[in-house]
Each structure stands twice: as structure tokens, then as C-alpha cells.
Amino acid sequence: MxxxxxxxxxxxxxxxxxxxxxxxxxxxxxxxxxxxxxxxxxxxxxxxxxxxxxxxARSSAEAPLVEIVFHELDSLWAMELLRGVEAVASEHGAAMVVTRSGSRHAPGAEWIEAVLRRRPLGVVLVFSSLPPELKRQLWARSIPFVIIDPAGNPDPDVPSVGSANWAGGLAATRHLIELGHRRIAIVTGPADTLCSLARLDGYRSAMSMAGLRVDPALTAFGDFHAEGGFARAKRLLELPKPPTAIFAGSDLQALGVMEAARVCGLRVPEDLSVVGYDDLDIAQWSSPALTTVRQPLREMGEQATRLILALRTGEAPATPTRLELSTTLVVRSSTVPPGRR
Incomplete structure (x- = not known):
């Protein structure tokens, strides 16, 4: 034994x-x-x-690792999360391991076999869900896990970290309404991701509070990428009654929206106001500089890692925790009142 x-x-x-x-x-x-x-x-x-x-728990002689799992890595927001995880892991003398689960939101059997061999201090999963069997296997090895922005509705026993997505969607849409826009479209993220739906609910709430009708034709589910934002915005801008403003569910989608406007012969912000989400570094350097909702991505990675370490040492509360960090509207020059032609 x-x-x-x-x-x-x-x-x-x-x-x-x-x-x-x-x-x-x-x-x-x-x-x-x-x-x-x-x-x-x-x-x-x-x-x-x-x-x-x-x-x-693992022996102190074993190399300490914190594992972060993405289903995709080709985005700038992933780098912000990585910086947060790495910073806290380093503070505690641990290294970081990055793995991909492929296009799926839930890692599979090949991943669990590898992580059980590595026996990390804990696992941070991004845009993910965790099947019951995998949860049981991690628990049996005393490997704690936390999900950042769960893909689906997490079970009550799963700790998670996210941001105030509903409040962010509300603030972005209210900003456009206060500028005088009435025909406002939204290109949110995937329909099966909680953060996308929360931002959409914030948009709908702002429209309802202002007494404005939510036109289903102005709602599009995207994929958080620039190409998807371009394709969906182009369809919206080709409608008989196009929107005067578009709220994009990510900064990358917002860049795609701005390119679609250019292709359609429209100017941003004179003909179309655009709001993004995330406040990545590229937002302030786009032309025009992008109005966006700041999501504290690095802090989310930091908090998820601190929660992992607290669970590891028994310092976290017995009841699973949901941490929700605040979001902030950052107004730049991609939004103006409508009709400035």
C-alpha cells in the first residue's frame, strides 16, 4: 500500500x-x-x-502543477486568462500546464487519463462542462477543479468563476440607447454558453426598460471570432431596415462587425456604432478605438487558481463557490449618436 x-x-x-x-x-x-x-x-x-x-493529497516531493484546459487556444482572451493562472501558480511555486480538449466543451477520456498521470494540484477548465464520471475520477484522486465561464448550467457541487455578463450586456445596450439608437442589433456568442445568454439577457432587459421592442431579426448567435462577427453583421447590415448600432459579444466579433460595415460602404461610427466585449489590448488600437465592456479576464484566471489552491488545502468553504467579478463599460470613439451622415 x-x-x-x-x-x-x-x-x-x-x-x-x-x-x-x-x-x-x-x-x-x-x-x-x-x-x-x-x-x-x-x-x-x-x-x-x-x-x-x-x-x-500529493506528496511534497512531487512537482506541483496547475492545469488549465481550453477547447481552443487561438484567441487573445485565452492569453489573458493564462497570464492570471500563471501569476498565481508562480506565487505558490507551481508550474502551469496547458491542454486542449478539442472542439468539445467537455474533455474526454483521453484527457482524464493524462491528467490522472500528471496529478496536478488542481484543474482550471475554460468554457467547459464536466461529465459526472470525470468529476468522480478527479474527486477520488483529491484533484480539485474550477470552471471559468461554464458552457452549460454547472451542477451545484461545481465551483466556478465568471464575470457579471448580464450587467455588461445591460450597460453596453443602455449606452447605445442613451446615445439615441433605437434599432440596435446584437451578435452574441454561442447559444449553448451561459455567458453568451447572460449578455443577450442584459441586452433584452435594457431594451425592455427603455420601452423598445426587441426585433428577433436583429439577434444573431456567433462564435466570439472575427470571421463569425463579419458574416453575421453583413447579414444584419443587408436587411431592408438595418440597425444603426451593433453590440458584439466579444472584441474579436466587434472587429469583424467593423469590417462588415466597411465592405457594405458604411463608416464606423458615423453610419454604424459598434460596442465590443472583453476590452482586449486591441480594442484601444482599432480604428476607431472600440467602445467595449471590460471583462476582468486576468483577474478571473487569478481567482480561479486561488480557489483551486484553497480547495486543495481545505481553506475554501465546503459549499461550492460561484465567484462573479464586475464588468465596466469603457467608452471610446466607435459609438456616437445615430444619423451623423
């Missing part, structure tokens, strides 16, 4: 005896080794769950 692998009265030897395998086989399953047959792995995992087995 490995030192420190006993928890309460349940030991590796107990698990091995019930599963009718060797202690080394149970250890291999716990460590994510691939040299265990699938039926044996399933049987051992079932018994570990039945006993609510939790492996003791």
Missing part, C-alpha cells in the same frame, strides 16, 4: 480485495495508467465510487 493512500477505514488493499485485483492494479487505475484492461478499470472505478474513495 502506498504511504498516505489510506482514508478513514478504506485502503487500497480493501479496494483491491473487493475488486479481486492486486494493489498495484488499483494504484495504476488511480494514476491513470493505460496498461489496465477496460473491464478491470470500470470495476475498480465502480468500487472506488461506492466507497467514496478520496486519495490523499
Amino acid at each position: 502506498e504511504k498516505g493512500d489510506e482514508l478513514g477505514r478504506v485502503t487500497l488493499a480493501d479496494i483491491a480485495r473487493e475488486a479481486e485485483v492486486s494493489v498495484s492494479t488499483v494504484s495504476k487505475v488511480l494514476n491513470g495508467r493505460t496498461d489496465v484492461s477496460a473491464p478491470t478499470r470500470v470495476r475498480v472505478e465502480r468500487i472506488l465510487r461506492a466507497h467514496d474513495y478520496r486519495r490523499a
